[in-house]
Amino acid sequence: MLSKLVALLMLLPSILLAQHSIKGVFSPAKDYEVVLLYKVTPTVSDYITNANVQKDGSFQFKLDASAPAGIYRVVYAVPQEDFNFDVIYNGKEDVTLTFNSETGISFKSSIENKLLASYTSSMSAITQSISNYFREDRKDTLALKAIFKTQRETQIRYEKQAVNTIALHFIKANKPYIPKKYEDVKTYVKNLKTHYFDNIDFNSKTLQSSSFLQERMLNYVFGISAEGKDNITNYKNNIDVFCNAIKTIPTSIKRILLVDLWQEMVDLRLEPVANHISKNYLLDIANQLKDKELVDALTRYNNLSIGHKAPDFSIVIEKDNKKETKKLSELKSAEKYIIVFWSSTCSHCLEEIPQLQKFIKSRAKDKLKVIAIGLEDDNKAWKEKIKSYPEFIHVLGLGKWDNKIGNDYGVTTTPTYFVLDKNKHILKKPEDIEVLKAVLGK
Known part of the structure; x- marks a missing residue:
């Protein structure tokens, strides 16, 4: 047992010597907090480790002797696919570098x-x-x-x-x-x-x-x-x-x-x-x-591309205290339609929806109609909010981000706008209320 221990102790220096590192300095240091290291393969990136960026901008990844040679990716911010750079690690030498987001990467050591x-x-x-x-x-x-x-x-x-x-x-x-x-x-x-x-x-x-x-x-x-x-x-x-x-x-x-x-x-x-x-x-x-x-x-x-017919969905329309269910494709009350996906808990929506209301009030009723689809977890706040917008056709989209209408329209953020012609073909997909007003102002 003692001989085995002695042999192991004798091997330790060579094991330590076989270790290498990828280290460097980020500048300006205040812009960086944590860096992650991945070993990249043709189809996946395998997470290896992470390191804190010190006050002077320095960081260090220690690689053990079994770390394979190849391409390694250093990620320094999110989204990861945008904020990263690759380094070659050949398993034989340390890699030392400096990095600045404006001037890029500079290698101080590593022959390759x-x-x-x-x-x-x-x-x-x-x-x-x-x-x-x-x-x-x-x-x-x-x-x-x-x-x-x-x-x-x-x-x-x-x-x-x-x-x-x-x-x-x-x-x-x-x-x-x-x-x-x-x-x-x-x-x-x-x-x-x-x-x-x-x-x-x-x-x-x-x-x-x-x-x-x-x-x-x-x-x-x-x-x-x-x-x-x-x-x-x-x-x-x-x-x-x-x-x-x-x-x-x-x-x-x-x-x-x-x-x-x-x-x-x-x-x-x-x-x-x-x-x-x-x-x-x-x-x-x-x-x-x-x-x-x-x-x-x-x-x-x-x-959902321009020129395609908008995905159909059901709308409950209340008129003269009677409710009638129609499809979007069956509506014939306007020359153009605005579909807006919003939410009663969305601050941007609560800023833009009143602007949308003001805008359509300035237009003839038969020219423009708003179909407001509320993506909600429940209907409590929504029921109160829609009272302020009687000009809109309202649709409740329960399930919020897991709502079928929202999913059919590829909605990932609110508010999201679609402008349709009278035959429900998609004319425009404005990014915000100002773009919407500019588009329809023409």
Whole structure:
């Protein structure tokens, strides 16, 4: 027993030496409190640990000897998908860095991370030189060929330096299109677009485990333009090119990338583009993966797009002390309808609903009608509040966030507005009361 204990004690120094860390300093320190560390894989991010940010902005994650090499993600605020950065951990060295939300990340130690950062900086400087050449409309063809030569040699040099490192995956994937001879700006830009994805191994698990593929996807879709085409058409064409480039990767990875892209278009209110992604690519992927939640979300979004008929629901209308139940689709009392989802416990609603009332009072009764759907936990406060708005058609939506009408309309916040024409097609989805008034004021 004693011999075993002695052997264990002798092993302890080597075990401790095998431990490494990811540490750094955030600035300004007052903006940060806690940081989280995740090990990223192609499909999930596994939580590892967290650390408090000290008063001087410093933090440290200690990794045990069993921590696998790969891509690790440091999350420093919420939402996590927006406030994070990736680091390479090769299992052989500590990683030390500084981070500022304006200037970004700078690595103080870690051969791999510093190598990749140096490569990125060098290639960016060369790209800037090419941009300057064309912007200044220079005619010295030898000068441009010299820049291309420097770009080619720089790429080769860094690839050699990165042999047997994780960083090599990124350096090779970042390799740009480099002409072998002089090209005018029109030819060069065309070839940049044509060869944009040539050097990216979309099946690389290292790239799939980082934000690299998402960044390249977004850069291409939003950054590559075509002469004579509007943004919507251009985005759709770029998406088609990207989807062709990733056609051989696993369906689960396609889902991750295209959900990100779809959500980006949703956030930008680019419905035709979001529905293009859904109809041509993502809906099929969701069905293949039997992802009912995603299928429902895509279908609901499409059904609520401008020009589509609004989801139907029942309305109880009281007239001459008699109650009559009608469907939304059966209403014929106005040229336009405003559907507003609100709540008697929502402070924003209690500010905007009186403004809505004042606005519709200034319009002819047959021009505009409000259907106010109260998303409520119970009807007590709601019954009192609606007495102040006799001009509205009121609908009680019990269950609040789990109400069928609210769910059919994809409501996640109150107030939410929809403007319908007389045939109940969706005309607009104003963000707030001011936008609503501006839309209907026209």
